[in-house]
Amino acid sequence: MYSRTYKTLVSSSPLLWVGLFLLLPYTLMFAHSFWAVQDGVLVHQWNLHNYLTLFSKSLYVEVLLRTMRIAASVTLCSLLLGYPLAYYLSFHAGARKELLYQFVIVPLWVSYLVRGYAWKTILGSEGVLNGFLQYLHLTHEPVAFLLYSPFAVVLVLTHIYTPFVFLPIYAALEHIPRPLVEASHDLGAGIAQTFLRVILPLSIPGLLAGATFAFVLSLGDFLAPLLVGGASGTMIANVVQSLFGAALDWPLGAAISVCILLVIISLLFFTERLEKRWSFK
Amino acid sequence: MNSSAASSTAAASSAGAVLLEVREMSKSFGARAVLKNISLNIASGEFLTLLGESGSGKTTLLRLVAGFEQPTAGAIWMSGGRLDTLPPYKRRVNTVFQNYALFPHLSVRENVAYGLRVKKTSATEIGNRVEKALRMVKMLEFADSQPSKLSGGQQQRVALARALINRPLLLLLDEPLSALDANLRKQMQSELKALQRELGITFLFVTHDQEEAMALSDRIALLRNGALEQVASPREIYAHPATAYTAQFIGQTNLLRSEIMDGTARCGVLRWPTEGPSGPAIFSLRPEAIRFASDAALAPGTARFRALLQQQFFSGASELLEVNCGGGQLLRVRISARGPLSGEHEFVFSTGDAIRVQE
Numbered sequence: 001m002y003s004r005t006y007k008t009l010v011s012s013s014p015l016l017w018v019g020l021f022l023l024l025p026y027t028l029m030f031a032h033s034f035w036a037v038q039d040g041v042l043v044h045q046w047n048l049h050n051y052l053t054l055f056s057k058s059l060y061v062e063v064l065l066r067t068m069r070i071a072a073s074v075t076l077c078s079l080l081l082g083y084p085l086a087y088y089l090s091f092h093a094g095a096r097k098e099l100l101y102q103f104v105i106v107p108l109w110v111s112y113l114v115r116g117y118a119w120k121t122i123l124g125s126e127g128v129l130n131g132f133l134q135y136l137h138l139t140h141e142p143v144a145f146l147l148y149s150p151f152a153v154v155l156v157l158t159h160i161y162t163p164f165v166f167l168p169i170y171a172a173l174e175h176i177p178r179p180l181v182e183a184s185h186d187l188g189a190g191i192a193q194t195f196l197r198v199i200l201p202l203s204i205p206g207l208l209a210g211a212t213f214a215f216v217l218s219l220g221d222f223l224a225p226l227l228v229g230g231a232s233g234t235m236i237a238n239v240v241q242s243l244f245g246a247a248l249d250w251p252l253g254a255a256i257s258v259c260i261l262l263v264i265i266s267l268l269f270f271t272e273r274l275e276k277r278w279s280f281k
Numbered sequence: 282m283n284s285s286a287a288s289s290t291a292a293a294s295s296a297g298a299v300l301l302e303v304r305e306m307s308k309s310f311g312a313r314a315v316l317k318n319i320s321l322n323i324a325s326g327e328f329l330t331l332l333g334e335s336g337s338g339k340t341t342l343l344r345l346v347a348g349f350e351q352p353t354a355g356a357i358w359m360s361g362g363r364l365d366t367l368p369p370y371k372r373r374v375n376t377v378f379q380n381y382a383l384f385p386h387l388s389v390r391e392n393v394a395y396g397l398r399v400k401k402t403s404a405t406e407i408g409n410r411v412e413k414a415l416r417m418v419k420m421l422e423f424a425d426s427q428p429s430k431l432s433g434g435q436q437q438r439v440a441l442a443r444a445l446i447n448r449p450l451l452l453l454l455d456e457p458l459s460a461l462d463a464n465l466r467k468q469m470q471s472e473l474k475a476l477q478r479e480l481g482i483t484f485l486f487v488t489h490d491q492e493e494a495m496a497l498s499d500r501i502a503l504l505r506n507g508a509l510e511q512v513a514s515p516r517e518i519y520a521h522p523a524t525a526y527t528a529q530f531i532g533q534t535n536l537l538r539s540e541i542m543d544g545t546a547r548c549g550v551l552r553w554p555t556e557g558p559s560g561p562a563i564f565s566l567r568p569e570a571i572r573f574a575s576d577a578a579l580a581p582g583t584a585r586f587r588a589l590l591q592q593q594f595f596s597g598a599s600e601l602l603e604v605n606c607g608g609g610q611l612l613r614v615r616i617s618a619r620g621p622l623s624g625e626h627e628f629v630f631s632t633g634d635a636i637r638v639q640e
Contacts, residue, residue: 179382182349185369186376187396187447197399201386280385280429 026261032254040248050255060239060256067236068263070153071218075165077158078214082165083207087199090173091181101170108163116227119156123147123228148230156224161217165210172206173199204278212271216264236260297325300483301346301364301451306355308341308507315341317507319355323451323485328477330486330494332530333504339487342504343453346485347376360450375444376453380460381436383428389415389439390424396447414442417476434465441473445480454486458493470496491531495519503527524639528565533601535571535612537564537635546635549610553584553632563638568601568615570634574627582632588612589625604628 033050036043054060089100107115122128125142133139145151176199184194222237229235236256243253301323308316316338323329331339344350346357348369357365364372375396383392391398393414397407415421418438428436437457444452457473458466474497477484488494494501495515503510503518511523522528525536539548541562546555548564555562574585588604591611595618602614602622614628 177380177382179378179380180384182347182369183376183378183382183384184395185349186347186374187399187443188370189395189399190368190370193399197395198384278386280427 029254029257032251033258035251037249037251042250050252053252054255054259063234063239064236064256064259066150066234067219070150070157070233070235071215073154074157074161074218075211075214077154078162078165079207079211081158081162082210083169085162086166086170086173086206087195090170104163104166112160112223113227115160116156116223119152119159119228120147123152123155147228148233150229150233152228152230153224153233153235156228157214157218157221160224161214164213164217168206168209168213169203170206172203172209176202201278202280205275208271208275208278212268215267219260219264297327299323300325300327300360301485302358303342303346304356304358306345306352306357306365308338308345308350309353315507316345316352319509321502321509321512323483325450325483326481328474328484328486328497328499330488330498330501331504332488332491332494332501334489334530336506337504338507339489339504340455343376343455343485343487346451347374347453348372373450374453375447375449375451376455377437377440377444377457379455379457381428381440381457383436383439383443385428387428388424389420389426389428389431392428392439393443393446395443410446414446417445418442433460434469437461437469441476445476445482449482451483451485454484456487456489459488459490466493473497495531501531503530521636522565522638525563525565528636528638533568533613533615535566535568536638537566539564549608550606551584551586551610553630553635554582555632555635555637557637563640564635565638566612566630566635568613569599571612571614571628571630573616574629583629584632584635585627585629587625587627590622593622 032042034046034048036045036047036049085104089097089104093100120127123146124130125144125147127147129146130139130142133143134141180198180202181194184198189197220237222235222241225233225235225238229238237260240253240256240260243249243256247253299322301321303319303321306316306319307314319342331342333339341350345352345365348365348367352365356363359373364374384395387395390411393411394407397410402410411424412421415424418441420435420438420442423431423435423439428439431439437460440457454473458469461469470493473484486494486497498515500512500514501518502512505526511518511527513521518527519531522531522534528534529536537546537548537551539546539551539562541547541555541557541559543559544554544556546553546562546564586606588606590602591605592603594601594603598618599615600618602616604612604614604626606612612628
């Protein structure tokens with residue numbers, strides 16, 4: 001029905017985009033991870049040295065594990081915040097629904113950096129929170145672990161990614177036909193049973209999508225650890241950044257990136273299958 | 282209307298003990314009054330239909346009995362206990378929803394088992410009762426299907442089994458047949474009626490389809506703008522509609538807006554003797570009450586008129602004629618099928634068939 005020229009025209013720009021900004025960089029990254037650096041110069045010599053270094057040096061494994069731990073904590077925290085919020089808004093907010101929804105969305109328009117710095121002023125030793133704690137005489141000197149710790153990173157990332165978790169869950173809950181909830185009550189199930197037997201199972205695709213957002217975005221985050229993480233809160237993206245920057249070891253950085261990419265791809269593969277399993281028409 | 286309400290209460294008490302009692306109940310959503318001072322009794326074992334146009338409040342009344350809405354005023358009692366203060370999950374009432382509301386993530390078997398599982402019934406009892414319920418609605422072979430794989434009629438059966446397995450005192454049905462095509466609808470009507478007789482469960486059925494209401498119900502409660510217009514058995518409501526609205530809504534009729542003078546009612550060219558004081562009056566004359574004069578013996582108490590045939594609608598066993606009595610006055614006449622007709626004819630009706638109704 002459509003001419004060949006038309007099809008070429010329509011498909012060319014997305015293909016060009018994907019080729020230039022996705023396939024090409026990933027291919028380069030993949031290739032780099034098998035090359036080496038000698039005396040500060042990149043050598044196009046195929047080897048597995050980078051991967052061996054990566055897994056033999058405890059530093060990288062440790063940071064990688066810590067990153068996963070932080071990402072998992074962020075996912076859990078933002079689910080614990082985002083799900084009840086979405087549930088309340090979808091089922092019980094009534095006329096305030098629209099307004100509350102905007103309250104959740106508006107922070108997304110504020111720059112990440114601004115929010116990161118805001119937490120810095122809250123958590124710092126001269127910060128709002130420490131001042132408040134001392135004012136209440138709960139502590140006599142600033143609490144140190146508030147800032148520059150994995151805790152601070154989890155806190156900031158949770159703050160930033162909770163809306164991302166909230167949105168797909170809210171959408172999933174909004175799509176649950178209300179007669180199903182009524183049918184459940186009608187058949188004798190109270191509020192808790194209805195939640196566990198009907199609402200939760202039907203919101204699993206949204207829950208998985210939200211959890212995937214939080215986990216994947218946290219896994220690759222480098223701004224939050226940079227702003228509030230300190231030495232103990234360093235994440236894998238910071239390592240990659242320094243390897244590509246100051247350390248000038250692109251091949252090792254590329255090898256780490258490939259590892260992260262593999263983790264993310266397998267995770268996406270897994271959650272997509274789960275989501276399909278829990279999707280019902 | 283008062284007389285018919287009284288006689289319907291009598292009908293209810295003769296059918297069995299009162300199961301459900303709606304007492305002077307009103308329901309408003311904000312400033313909009315959806316139900317106005319409804320009082321209605323349902324007898325145990327009765328098939329009662331709430332009939333009305335969309336917006337008449339019939340579904341709201343059903344939802345109040347189910348517990349999905351709270352009355353603004355008044356109360357509902359069931360078997361001597363207050364019902365409207367209980368949450369839906371504590372009422373011995375189950376609902377068949379308009380679009381069935383089957384749980385999409387559960388199989389047919391799990392859907393039907395839901396109510397028992399929630400009540401922590403033993404696994405063996407659940408197994409037995411689910412099988413029995415599915416056999417009753419002829420869906421046993423689909424026990425392991427997902428609801429989305431079923432046709433509308435099959436989903437309907439599963440919804441019925443899911444509700445009935447809980448042995449409710451009262452089954453609520455919210456336009457359960459409206460999503461089915463005409464043939465299946467007729468079949469399901471007959472199955473529903475048979476099921477209700479067999480189980481002896483009280484049915485509160487909501488529909489906008491007066492034919493369905495007539496075919497199924499022991500009594501019909503006709504709602505109009507949130508108020509009960511008339512409550513009576515199908516035969517009574519058809520033969521003695523209390524109001525012009527009822528007469529038009531239930532079946533087809535000719536509404537004769539007449540003037541009574543000295544014992545004679547006049548409407549256009551029609552004249553017939555009637556009792557009652559002089560003044561304006563409305564009569565309902567069913568199309569089948571009018572016959573060809575040639576078919577009827579000359580008898581006292583009949584009225585005759587000549588009219589020109591305008592339209593003829595054939596519908597199998599009978600046909601509907603639209604005749605012009607002159608002066609633009611159109612009447613509908615139902616006769617048994619007799620082939621194409623034309624021209625002017627003389628018609629006759631028994632004056633007793635012209636039923637006086639309220640505005």
